[in-house]
Amino acid sequence: MTVRDADSKKLLEEIGLKKPIDIVPDAVFGLAVKQQASIWLTDQSLSADFITISVRDWPVETDFIRKLAAVCDRFAKKGTEILFVPMHGEDDRQTARKLWGGIWRQRLDTYQ
Incomplete structure (x- = not known):
């Protein structure tokens, strides 16, 4: 079993998965993508x-x-x-809208 982060590994262990669990990078970074239209x-x-x-919008303190x-x-x-691509609806x-608003706040803070 592979997961992308320590929290996922911990969750699987907590729910009783007995198989070995490895933390690995997201597989998409290993894809060889050809240029295509x-x-x-x-x-x-x-x-x-x-x-x-x-x-x-992950629940994080940062x-x-x-x-x-x-x-x-x-x-x-x-x-x-900048193109925002919502992967999960x-x-x-909503998170992209908050981010977009933050970009404009950054600009307003810079010019005030």
């Missing part, structure tokens, strides 16, 4: 370099929305477009 991406009519972000907003703002100031959309 994306109809969806083409339809976005992007005029600059871009990054995509999928963000989830204010990651504020920190990620600052990172996104640095990209945006360089002309990079409305919850991810």
